[in-house]
Amino acid sequence: MVKRDNAADLMGLLSNGDRDLAAMWVAEVAGSLGSRVGSAELDRELRELYEALVQALRQGAVDVHSEEMSEVRALLAELSRNRARQGFSPSETAISVFALKRVLEPMLENGSADEIPAYLRLARILDGLGLFTIETYTRTRDELITAQAEQLLELSTPVVRLWDGVIAVPLVGTLDSARTQVVMEKLLQALVDTGSEQAIIDITGVPAVDTQVAQHLLKTIVAARLMGAECTVSGISPQIAQTIVALGIEFDGIVTKASLADALKLALRRSGVDMVAHTGTRR
Amino acid sequence: MSERIPILRIGDTLLVSVQTDLEDQTVLNLQEDLADQIVARSAQGVIIDISALEIVDSFVGRMLATIAAISRMLDARTVVVGMRPAVAITLVELGLSLGGVSTALDLEKGLAKLSRPTSSAPQ
Structure with a gap:
């Protein structure tokens, strides 16, 4: 029962002027990344992620590792892999997730006190997602390094x-x-x-x-x-x-x-x- | 009864072709047989073809050196031919450099090496 309520609260927070939030998120991230990612691509990525996140919360996801979050994780993993390959820094990659918190902040000021616990819960989930992003980023980087070392080994020993x-x-x-x-x-x-x-x-x-x-x-x-x-x-x-x-x-x-x-x-x-x-x- | 490795004669050269992985007893038999044969046929050269050999241990490695030394005592030059890269790496890692054993890439080059006079043979 409690879980249902949680989900409802979080949903309430996220569906506050639905389209608007996603757009604000995109704008926030675009501001921090500059012009290195195409705005259309960024828009598509984040909107997909947003949809998936709302969907997951609606199904009652409580943290990053919930089963309901699998699609969100997949999307995030793809995003961080792309970022890692394009040479972005870890913070630039994680900001994509954390920016959503910043977008939600102004709504707290206008909202009632009831929304604060919901916001904190959502913040925790987003923190988890941020960490997940960094993990994926690091893993991708490691894979890149290993692959390059192997290539170097092959390249540098011709007979x-x-x-x-x-x-x-x-x-x-x-x-x-x-x-x-x-x-x-x-x-x-x-x-x-x-x-x-x-x-x-x-x-x-x-x-x-x-x-x-x-x-x-x-x-x-x-x-x-x-x-x-x-x-x-x-x-x-x-x-x-x-x-x-x-x-x-x-x-x-x-x-x-x-x-x-x-x-x-x-x-x-x-x-x-x-x-x-x-x-x-x-x- | 452990198996014995056949020793073939071509002119005054003896050819030992190792076709299976070597067991300790097989190698000891080979050492005896070969010494007998060198004396019996007054051979001038011995070629040991190990191109089919995939695995060696330190015992087999040492025995190769011993067999070569015995042949030298009986005035026959020994050439080990056809050693595989993996076998060579193993022997080196085991610290066996087979000093004093001549080697060649294959049987043909080994025969050519034996037919050359001793003085020009590289050590």
Whole structure:
């Protein structure tokens, strides 16, 4: 019985000049977001949300997690996902919900004292919805970050074929365990796929080498050797050379070259390819 | 009775083709058989093809190195061919670098490696 009353009160509050409220809400949100969301789109989003909210309250929803609120939650989730993708801040996203409270405030002044408890209850529901918005926003952001990290992993480890039987991996960016693992697997698989006996790991684009990175490089090289391929490390900058020696890392039995060109020359010589420079004659 | 891995002869090279995942006893049998065969046929080279091998443990890894060392004692060069990437990664993670064992990508390249004179063989 009490629940019915609650619902009726809340309804009374929200249906006070029905269309007006939604319009005021849209105006309020539009003011805070500026012109970054199309006004027609915003209008549609918020009106849908408003309808859903009124519907949910009419069915007796008491908080965000009520079953009656499922449509509201779905709409809100979509809204916050869009906001997160468009690069809005969390507060800019949550303001869409909280603005409704601000719209309702003036009505309290004109209304009777009975409306205050109803307003507070509604405020609590709206707070819940606001938090839900932020949660969805954060989740979407996390998903975006994860997806981008995966893309980066894929993008940053291409294996290229330089010659028949010679492949190279140009490494760019900081190396960590996860990336080195991917590089290792890709390189070894490429050795099998292309039947290459020479592999070059080029670290020109790697800003720094520490013991861990060196360890990973060594592992990759030993694994390649186990499979019957020879690895050369190229693109070692003067800085990195000094670091490696200072750290006392042993690159025993591993051929290292300063530039990719030198490494390629060596790989070609090892695979029995002779290169002849024709000085003076253009061909 | 655990199974034995067949040892085939091509010229003066012995070919061991591992077709199943290795059990400890199988590997020990292989080590014995191979040593016998190298002496009996006075083989110059041994090729161990592990392209069908998907799983290795530290015991099998160590035995590969041991078999290679035994062959070397009997003056036969050993080449391990066709190791899969996953197997290579496992061995490295186990800390087994199989030092002193020659390797090749496949059987053909392994045979080519054996036919080359020792001096030019990369260590």
